Amino acid sequence: MIPRPSPPHTRRRTPFPTQSDTRMAATDLLFRPFDLGPLHMPNRIVMAPMTRSFSPGGVPTAQVAAYYRRRAEGGVGLIVSEGTGINRPASLNDPNVPRFWGTEELAAWKHVIDEVHAAGGLMAPQLWHVGSARNTQTDWKAPGPVDSPSGLSSPGKQFAEPMTDAAVADTIAAFGQAAADAKLLGFDAVELHGAHGYLIDQFFWAGTNQRTDRWGGSTLPERTRFAVEILKAVRAAVGPGYPVIIRLSQWKQQDFKARLAETPAEMAAWLEPMAAAGADIFHCSQRRFWEPEFDGSDLNFAGWAGKLTGRPTITVGSVGLSGEFVAAFRGEGSEPASLDGLIERMARDEFDLVAVGRALLQDPDWVEKIRTGRNEDLMNFGREALATLY
Ligand SMILES: Cc1cc2nc3c(=O)[nH]c(=O)nc-3n(C[C@H](O)[C@H](O)[C@H](O)COP(=O)(O)O)c2cc1C
Numbered sequence: 001m002i003p004r005p006s007p008p009h010t011r012r013r014t015p016f017p018t019q020s021d022t023r024m025a026a027t028d029l030l031f032r033p034f035d036l037g038p039l040h041m042p043n044r045i046v047m048a049p050m051t052r053s054f055s056p057g058g059v060p061t062a063q064v065a066a067y068y069r070r071r072a073e074g075g076v077g078l079i080v081s082e083g084t085g086i087n088r089p090a091s092l093n094d095p096n097v098p099r100f101w102g103t104e105e106l107a108a109w110k111h112v113i114d115e116v117h118a119a120g121g122l123m124a125p126q127l128w129h130v131g132s133a134r135n136t137q138t139d140w141k142a143p144g145p146v147d148s149p150s151g152l153s154s155p156g157k158q159f160a161e162p163m164t165d166a167a168v169a170d171t172i173a174a175f176g177q178a179a180a181d182a183k184l185l186g187f188d189a190v191e192l193h194g195a196h197g198y199l200i201d202q203f204f205w206a207g208t209n210q211r212t213d214r215w216g217g218s219t220l221p222e223r224t225r226f227a228v229e230i231l232k233a234v235r236a237a238v239g240p241g242y243p244v245i246i247r248l249s250q251w252k253q254q255d256f257k258a259r260l261a262e263t264p265a266e267m268a269a270w271l272e273p274m275a276a277a278g279a280d281i282f283h284c285s286q287r288r289f290w291e292p293e294f295d296g297s298d299l300n301f302a303g304w305a306g307k308l309t310g311r312p313t314i315t316v317g318s319v320g321l322s323g324e325f326v327a328a329f330r331g332e333g334s335e336p337a338s339l340d341g342l343i344e345r346m347a348r349d350e351f352d353l354v355a356v357g358r359a360l361l362q363d364p365d366w367v368e369k370i371r372t373g374r375n376e377d378l379m380n381f382g383r384e385a386l387a388t389l390y
Pocket residue numbers: 048049050051052082083126193195196247285286287316317318319321324325328355356357358359386
């Protein structure tokens with residue numbers, strides 16, 4: 001039994017608007033079940049993937065398992081793990097981020113999923129390759145060459161050699177193997193990290209993909225081939241019916257204003273091949289979920305992704321909190337915020353699922369507090385929560 005550390009939480013200082021009848025109904029919308037093949041979620045709330053760097057040597061500890069178990073006990077519908085590295089020498093740029101390969105690592109993940117299941121939860125690992133993204137927090141160097149489409153860490157910044165064809169093939173295979181292992185260990189779904197300027201996104205983005213072979217090209221569909229081949233490998237590895245989620249973003253950590261698709265037609269040309277290749281759910285990462293994706297419509301990224309592909313979508317970005325997450329890394333605190341806007345969009349079927357990051361990092365009981373209307377018990381988010389694994 002792992003001792004339960006006391007929470008680092010700060011309590012909410014300022015009240016947000018009082019709960020109205022609409023909010024009561026709204027909360028109910030979040031607590032409808034969601035089914036996708038073998039995945040039966042009791043509610044619409046997903047724990048967003050959050051790197052915690054608490055896995056020394058890449059092996060998730062018992063504390064990591066307890067951290068996820070607490071969120072399962074707290075009623076999260078589906079937990080997406082922190083990004084976890086696939087079997088490539090430089091898939092990670094932090095020695096304390098968990099790997100998703102190796103005997104010891106996979107045994108530790110088995111313990112994680114068993115704990116989550118024992119508490120009645122569901123979980124997907126987020127399979128990750130950071131590509132040429134830099135980590136300014138550590139001098140640690142990965143034991144192998146950087147994988148990236150053109151060796152650029154951001155536009156114009158040459159950092160390494162472009163991937164060889166063999167490296168591309170091995171990387172695709174490594175994603176497939178990780179997905180097979182996830183299924184074997186008993187995870188309920190897998191998520192591919194295709195967002196935020198990491199490897200898969202480096203292929204999407206013209207700013208970091210200047211290849212002229214079959215993995216590059218001047219159009220977004222050409223630069224999507226890498227993701228499509230990964231999805232095909234994953235689908236082949238897990239078979240039909242097993243839920244495969246892909247997380248995408250227009251924004252990049254290298255450039256928050258970057259955009260891959262400027263129009264709905266471009267977005268359709270980007271997403272449709274991925275849906276055809278085996279993506280069941282699009283996890284549409286925004287920093288603020290309420291921001292419209294294109295002029296002339298209120299729909300957010302998830303709204304458009306669902307409309308264009310017919311696939312279920314997950315929205316994310318500042319749900320239940322006043323400030324967004326990048327500012328949180330700089331130390332800006334956030335206070336609880338009303339869910340009314342989110343619920344209004346959900347009532348219009350703009351998206352199917354809602355991912356919640358910091359509110360759940362701060363408070364494992366966030367879901368239950370929302371369900372039971374305990375707004376006065378909701379907590380502020382403070383940067384100090386990043387330093388603990390409660
Ligand atoms: C500490 C921390 C670590 C994160 N790590 C990841 C990650 O590993 N993979 C990922 O796709 N997003 C990651 N994110 C982004 C979150 O999944 C989420 O999109 C973001 O925090 C916005 O949601 P929120 O406003 O509810 O926090 C991270 C965010 C935080 C705060």
